[in-house]
Amino acid sequence: MVAKLYEGLPGEVFRVPVPAAEAIKYADNAFHGLKIGFANELGAVCQALGVDSHQVMDVFLADRKLNISPAYLRPGFAFGGSCLPKDLRSLVHAAQRADVSVPILAHVLPSNADHLQRAVDLVERTGKRRVGLFGLSFKPGTDDLRESPLVELAERLFGKGYDLRIYDANVSLSRLLGANREYIETRLPHLGQLLADSVEEVLDHADVCLVGTRDPAVLAALPHGAEPVIVDLIHLPDADTRRAEPGYVGLAW
Incomplete structure (x- = not known):
């Protein structure tokens, strides 16, 4: 009608x-x-x-x-990288120096940090301590870790005492160079002991897995069912189907 x-x-x-x-x-x-x-x-x-x-x-x-x-414009994970956070900080700083109030722009980064914290909160609600994280770099197909929100997520989880394993096919500690290596040594100095060699190693370890990558090898290996709990940070291709499963949690959907 x-x-x-x-x-x-x-x-x-x-x-x-x-x-x-x-x-x-x-x-x-x-x-x-x-x-x-x-x-x-x-x-x-x-x-x-x-x-x-x-x-x-x-x-x-x-x-x-x-x-x-x-x-x-579709809900997903927090943003990061070497451009967006830096340029937002620079713009807000320029506004402050010019005595211009910019409450919307000034709250973009705090809003982003709050969204990242939602992922941590979802892990805490499971009550599980063995955690797997798929994805670490901020841009697919690269090993650039500078201001990656997944690095920040890993840092928060590790700092809270979670038994964490990480898999990113593009990230190898021995190949990290320059500012990229300096950044990760400052933010996540224990990365070497957290990195796993395969998707299966993370799945065997974890009771809850956070998925922050669209790596086909990761997507193909993700199990269905109640265990491990899948915390979806990217809206998986089969998210609509997984919603009916007891072990699936979407970050903002």
């Missing part, structure tokens, strides 16, 4: 449960408000620095691959 009200109007008709429809409306308007607030805060910083904010946003809006696109 409701769908008939939209007959003849342009656009796709979606049929979803009522709670989802309500959440979609909130998501729409919250995102619109977030975009306005983001643009206004950035404009205020640009003005204080003598930069043409509209010129900045004209170029920003021309990027249809990442900026104005579905990219980064």
